[in-house]
Amino acid sequence: MKIHGSYTFDAPQDEVWALLMDPQAIAKAIPGVENFHPIGENDYEAQLKLGLGAISGQYAGRVTISDVDAPTHYKMTVGGKGQRGFVNGHGEINLEPQDAKTVVHYTGDAALGGQLAGIGQRLVEGAARTLINQGFKSLEAQLVDRRAAVAPAPTPVPEIETPPAPEVAPEVTPEAAAPTPERAPEAPVPLAPPAPRPVAPAPPPAPQPALPITWVIIGAIIIIILLILLFRPV
Secondary structure, eight states: OEEEEEESSSHHHHHHHHHOOOOHHHHHHSSSSEEEEEEEETTHHHEEEEEEEGGOEEEEEEEEEEEETTEEEEEEEEEEEEEEEEEEEEEEEEEEEEEEEEEEEEEEEEEEETTTHHHHHHHHHHHHHHHHHHHHHHHHHHHHHHHHHHSOOOOOOOOOOOOOOOOOOOOOOOHHSSOOOOOOOOOOOOOOOOOOOOOOOOOOOOOOOOOOOOHHHHHHHHHHHHHHHHHSSS
8 A cells, every 4th residue: 555645734844854753752642552662772662552444443653763864864764563453654744934834745655454455455555544644744743832831022112201391490581680679568557337227216105005085075165164254254
């Protein structure tokens, strides 16, 4: 079974190469990896548990990297076996810079045995492409996290203190400079005499009670009698 393809990373070639050479990053990128550790220089062992259709099952494998030409090229040899058969193969990885991006080209050739050989090349090839794409996307996410971790913190802009403005003496005009003549004391203003308080008019005398008409008539008769007695002839 032959397989090939490419994937573009939005990062410089050196950063992508360092990522592909990191065993911990590769372990995180391979779907279903339960263990991935070095057993020698450029030699690794892995244990996988896949749940992908016809190739589901437990697998143990060994990966050896050779012909390393940093940061452009390397080869790898893969051998593994599992519940459904075994696989032996080899592949090549080539990195091509494109401006600020990096294109990773991969090719591979694998021989299948056991139940894997009877599944069908198209099914196995489709599953392999799915695993490869998932692996590259995981590597790209790790690359973004790495770049964010090493990004320098923004430098705070120092505050510029503005010096206080110098005090400006008030301009002295000739009028202001000339002494102001003293004003003569003002004569006291005589106070107006207080207005006389209005005197309330005396209340009218209380009316004498009128004599009854009987006493008036009696008095008149007495006066007439006295006048007759005084002026009668002797």
